[in-house]
Amino acid sequence: GAGVSQSPRYKVAKRGQDVALRCDPISGHVSLFWYQQALGQGPEFLTYFQNEAQLDKSGLPSDRFFAERPEGSVSTLKIQRTQQEDSAVYLCASSLVGRPPYGELFFGEGSRLTVL
């Protein structure tokens, strides 16, 4: 497709379960970002990839969060032992370039995670 695709769109998990969220960026986009958007808030940065290299993971809230992009295209955000505070919309975004200025970010529709 032409845009950033995320799956699943909705995920309900029981507390303690592991979840995996997938992002398919726009083909050829070098940079890939994950953001977390809590209800009623703006997106907050989680992590950044330039191709397959994870250059910044400073926004990941705990060591239960792990992201990868092994071949420099599709990315997976994994959350282990989910907690209720992990409930949020997880947004993936990509951009064409991997150097300043980074230009426009293209966002997916997000994966809404609800932890019961």
Added chain:
Amino acid sequence: GNSVTQMEGPVTLSEEAFLTINCTYTATGYPSLFWYVQYPGEGLQLLLKATKADDKGSNKGFEATYRKETTSFHLEKGSVQVSDSAVYFCSSGGDSSYKLIFGSGTRLLVRP
């Protein structure tokens, strides 16, 4: 650290009314500034941007001017339509920094 503050919503207007959504930022250096829009059921979309002081971004009748002296980037539209109902996010960054910092969003509801 860098931050973005925007007016709380919801903002409720009648069709054809004038819109202003205030946004101020704090930053080291001179970041690029953006307005993103999120329509119901859709992802964030870039509405407009400005990359340096006094630049004016515009798109779909919306405008915002990068004001360095007041560290502001207020969004304006002269005549809103029902189809403009959405959540609007102000953000900074993306120039030398890959991180975008977002405000908390302002929901706009336009009534016929």
